[in-house]
Amino acid sequence: MTSFANALLAWFDRHGRHDLPWQHPRDAYRVWLSEIMLQQTQVATVIPYFQRFVTRLPGLRELADAEEDVVLALWSGLGYYRRARFLHKAAQLCVERHNGQLPSDFDALAALPGIGRSTAGAILAQAYGLRYPILDGNVKRVLTRFHGIFGHPGEREVEKQLWLRADEHTPAARTADYTQAIMDLGATLCVRSRPLCAACPVAGDCVAQRDNLTTQLPTPKPGKAIPTRSTVMLVLRDAEGRVLLQRRGPQGVWSGLWSLPEAEDTDGAWREAQLKARIEDAQSLTPFVHVFSHYRLQIQPLLFDNAAPAHAIADNADLRWSAIADLSALGLPAPVRSLLLALPEPAAP
Known part of the structure; x- marks a missing residue:
């Protein structure tokens, strides 16, 4: 030894x-x-x-x-x-x-x-x-x-x-x-x-x-600028307080997890929302940044309250309406879970 x-x-x-x-x-x-x-x-x-x-x-x-x-x-x-x-x-x-x-x-x-x-x-x-x-x-x-x-x-x-x-x-x-x-x-x-x-x-x-080298060893990985990307997350919430979740595809970050529908910008978010539900208005929630190992993601959540589910969603295995209380049983990315648990209460009718 x-x-x-x-x-x-x-x-x-x-x-x-x-x-x-x-x-x-x-x-x-x-x-x-x-x-x-x-x-x-x-x-x-x-x-x-x-x-x-x-x-x-x-x-x-x-x-x-x-x-x-x-x-x-x-x-x-x-x-x-x-x-x-x-x-x-x-x-x-x-x-x-x-x-x-x-x-x-x-x-x-x-x-x-x-x-x-x-x-x-x-x-x-x-x-x-x-x-x-x-x-x-x-x-x-x-x-x-x-x-x-x-x-x-x-x-x-x-x-x-x-x-x-x-x-x-x-x-x-x-x-x-x-x-x-x-x-x-x-x-x-x-x-x-x-x-x-x-x-x-x-x-x-x-x-x-x-040799007084503890600050120099291990040798750091060569520096590389981390790019920033942006996305708009759609929070579609129906009259019962359920939110629409979408399972992510097999590629990319959060693959296979339940998350929120996304779009590149606000106009795209409206188009995407109209494909999935009947909507009336939207509320911009506080944007936030999530840092991955290789890039930063700037997230703008857009809340659509009183969304009426489209009939086609029932036939789509990668879309589901979920009560907030049921989120613990699903695999969700941590920032998405935090976002949903912090949603403002629905406005009184």
């Missing part, structure tokens, strides 16, 4: 996180679910989503049998919804091919949708105790600083170096604890800004600490 792993495990025994909900029990399903949820999302945010998810879908077979709307509703607010669809599809494949279990073979596990090399390693290490390295964002930051590796960690050659270092440090014994320990170190001490080097168990051998 390397001195790095020894120091890290000793620190973990005293200061690591031992009471995360997916650790009790630490089975393959719960580890897998937590790893997918934790991608680009912090632990504090994930915990309530994880607990709600496993209460409703406690095992892999329950997930495989669930309707997609149920899965997306449980995921709603976590973002990056493709993760939820991959999770659902992978569970169904496990039922079809692996007797309802996540396989303990690396190649079979990594072949499932949404499970890459690092996620497969985390599952095998934590759930099955097998020696496989991991390389999530926290681990990349720790190893980049410890070894003084320059270059953006997403670049192929840099990532190759990091995988070699990750494998070098991963011990054959206590692999599950080591995997949690290095993730904890990156999440609690070796953080992006103002790392707590004085409390770090490996600071004495860390290149970034020695």
